[in-house]
Amino acid sequence: MAAPKGSLRPEVLNPLFAKVTALKGIGPRLAKLVEKLLGDKVVGLLWHLPAGLIDRRFSPKVSDAPPGEVVTLTVEVLAHSPPPPGNRRVPYRVTCGDETGRVVLVFFHAKDDYLENALPIGETRVISGKLELFDGRRQMTHPDHIVSITDIALVKRVEPVYPLTAGLSAKVLDKAIHGALERAPALPEWLDAEFKKQRGWPDWRSALTTAHAPADQEALSPLNIDRSRLAYDELLSNQLALSLVRMKTRKRRGRVFTGNGKLRAQVMAALPYKLTAAQARTLAEIAADMGSENRMLRLLQGDVGSGKTVVALLAMLIAVEAGSQAALMAPTELLAHQHFENLKPFATMAGVRLEILTGRVKGAVRAEIMEGLATGKIPLVVGTHALVQKDVEFADLAFAVIDEQHRFGVEQRLELANKGRDTDMLVMTATPIPRTLALTAYGDMDSSRLDEKPPGRKPVDTRTVNLERLHETMDAMGRAIQKGAKVYWVCPLIEESELIDLAAAEDRYAMLKVRYGSDVGLIHGRMKPAERDSVMEAFASNTIGGPKLLVATTVIEVGVDVPDATIMVVEHAERFGLSQLHQLRGRVGRGGKEGTCLLLYAPPLGETAKARLSILRQTEDGFLIAEEDLRLRGGGEMLGTRQSGLPEFKLANLSLHADLVAIASDDAQLIIARDSELQTPRGQALRTLLYLFEQDDAIRMLRSG
Numbered sequence: 001m002a003a004p005k006g007s008l009r010p011e012v013l014n015p016l017f018a019k020v021t022a023l024k025g026i027g028p029r030l031a032k033l034v035e036k037l038l039g040d041k042v043v044g045l046l047w048h049l050p051a052g053l054i055d056r057r058f059s060p061k062v063s064d065a066p067p068g069e070v071v072t073l074t075v076e077v078l079a080h081s082p083p084p085p086g087n088r089r090v091p092y093r094v095t096c097g098d099e100t101g102r103v104v105l106v107f108f109h110a111k112d113d114y115l116e117n118a119l120p121i122g123e124t125r126v127i128s129g130k131l132e133l134f135d136g137r138r139q140m141t142h143p144d145h146i147v148s149i150t151d152i153a154l155v156k157r158v159e160p161v162y163p164l165t166a167g168l169s170a171k172v173l174d175k176a177i178h179g180a181l182e183r184a185p186a187l188p189e190w191l192d193a194e195f196k197k198q199r200g201w202p203d204w205r206s207a208l209t210t211a212h213a214p215a216d217q218e219a220l221s222p223l224n225i226d227r228s229r230l231a232y233d234e235l236l237s238n239q240l241a242l243s244l245v246r247m248k249t250r251k252r253r254g255r256v257f258t259g260n261g262k263l264r265a266q267v268m269a270a271l272p273y274k275l276t277a278a279q280a281r282t283l284a285e286i287a288a289d290m291g292s293e294n295r296m297l298r299l300l301q302g303d304v305g306s307g308k309t310v311v312a313l314l315a316m317l318i319a320v321e322a323g324s325q326a327a328l329m330a331p332t333e334l335l336a337h338q339h340f341e342n343l344k345p346f347a348t349m350a351g352v353r354l355e356i357l358t359g360r361v362k363g364a365v366r367a368e369i370m371e372g373l374a375t376g377k378i379p380l381v382v383g384t385h386a387l388v389q390k391d392v393e394f395a396d397l398a399f400a401v402i403d404e405q406h407r408f409g410v411e412q413r414l415e416l417a418n419k420g421r422d423t424d425m426l427v428m429t430a431t432p433i434p435r436t437l438a439l440t441a442y443g444d445m446d447s448s449r450l451d452e453k454p455p456g457r458k459p460v461d462t463r464t465v466n467l468e469r470l471h472e473t474m475d476a477m478g479r480a481i482q483k484g485a486k487v488y489w490v491c492p493l494i495e496e497s498e499l500i501d502l503a504a505a506e507d508r509y510a511m512l513k514v515r516y517g518s519d520v521g522l523i524h525g526r527m528k529p530a531e532r533d534s535v536m537e538a539f540a541s542n543t544i545g546g547p548k549l550l551v552a553t554t555v556i557e558v559g560v561d562v563p564d565a566t567i568m569v570v571e572h573a574e575r576f577g578l579s580q581l582h583q584l585r586g587r588v589g590r591g592g593k594e595g596t597c598l599l600l601y602a603p604p605l606g607e608t609a610k611a612r613l614s615i616l617r618q619t620e621d622g623f624l625i626a627e628e629d630l631r632l633r634g635g636g637e638m639l640g641t642r643q644s645g646l647p648e649f650k651l652a653n654l655s656l657h658a659d660l661v662a663i664a665s666d667d668a669q670l671i672i673a674r675d676s677e678l679q680t681p682r683g684q685a686l687r688t689l690l691y692l693f694e695q696d697d698a699i700r701m702l703r704s705g
């Protein structure tokens, strides 16, 4: 049976997509370690570039070997002196030498038979390692390499140094990567020929091989031609994948919605405040999108508290005015409820029926809502992913808002849109993202920024506190809750782990509980969502007997609104990313009361940690903080990548390769414009690129045509 067009990975890539156990020297035990570091496929090893190098080309005579340097010596094995029986503390010594002098090789806890085999008396051996002077004699402790003279070329070279994982030796990793490189095929060129020439970039395979065989420090720079090319390949695969997905969502034309403005005017008149300039501008941008024939896909970025909700509401009302429906999807039950509570008064005022649909809504109530959505009697709905369940139907869903979308995948976004016909989409995120990162995460999606806070917000008093003052801090929090304050206390880990110095939420909870009893609550990521929601609700709603101090892991980071929470304590603040800390801080001081943020840190602080904490003290501008975050840590782990859903790059460094992101974005758009099905020779090569970087969303899209 013929495979559908584009459904198969190009055969040329097969050797790279074998399991790592296919490599020589990687059995099941080592495979586990390799997998932990680089994934279970051979291709993962290719992306693991050297972080350093050791030059072993210097091979003097023994008497010329300078102490303190790495040397490769060719010597004869002269004598073995094992430690006295029963005394393992004395090292095993092997004396070697050449015609100029002697060197003693020193081994602690060595296996005798291993050394007898590796260093037979009378034989010549090549040894490499750092030479030391001890009691005036030359010695080498645990040489890095011991080989026979025929293998000298394997040792006397510039050796790449790879970042390691516990339990995986440099030699094993080196060999595995070598094996992976041998499997790397020559691939068809996917770069634009002119561009490649202009940059002076080598072919993919040559760039890869050279990047793994650095000859000098310059060869380790992410900005040299080899590494730049590899980074660009990765970025291009990312941009092309996004453009393909985007093309799909844009394929159908949008509908034109203008609305008569009546509902919006009613709500606007009822608002206890005026829209900020940023809100008004954003709303105009959305209205223009909806009024145009293009299908809308817009990102709305606004820091916590910037007033996204009301923008979403007014935008949804455009669809309702036009006689259609609008839906808002949030990632959690709790957030959905929060939106519902916030929107309800305004919807009621405008005489628009608003309902909520989550996993908890069951039975007759659910049936009624389903019916209302299917017939159009319910024009506005808020919910969780329950909204995209198979049996949910809309009469005419024209506008979909997705909140905190980092938690939703591309697929889920599309699912909601697919509930309607040519549905316009607004994606809201509370995490400000620098432009470079926005491009890699969303491609050329249109975007609006709420870069201005509603007036009257008081700055959060941000202070750094040495963890040595933990007890004082706990005392102070006790006094604060006596006075009616609500406090978050954030810890970086759920349970005491092998990293014993990491504050564990459960431990801290226990400590605070002893002092303040039922005033203390605990919430963490391993609780069931329903459990978590009920703790959060008790904290938020001033329930009698509910907690006033909430010990939490970072689950509270996104979106939850407790307006009268005023104090945020972050333990081991130095372990958090800048944007993460900013998000946490944004949880307090929202209700017009002044907020305080205490960043507890364990000294000594590294340079980066110091810079991070000081930026936080200086500004509350989320966009500025995001840019700084990117600069300080190069994008990878920023925002706590795992939670954020942002792409992680193996070869590209977003703070160093920002210019390449922009070029890749243009390149991808041009490719799509000229060859959207990837059918030309370059298109075919680009397919290989997408497979090489496992761009699954895009590949699926190509398959479905």
Ligand code: ADP
Pocket: 273, 274, 275, 276, 279, 302, 303, 304, 305, 306, 307, 308, 309, 310, 430, 454, 455, 561
């Ligand atoms: P976000 O969802 O962006 O974090 P919200 O939409 O929850 O922010 O708004 C935060 C608070 O600011 C809400 O209490 C809201 O009523 C208020 N708010 C929104 N817009 C304005 C405005 N223009 N002026 C004053 N307050 C506003």
Ligand code: MG
Pocket: 308, 309, 559
């Ligand atoms: Mg919000």
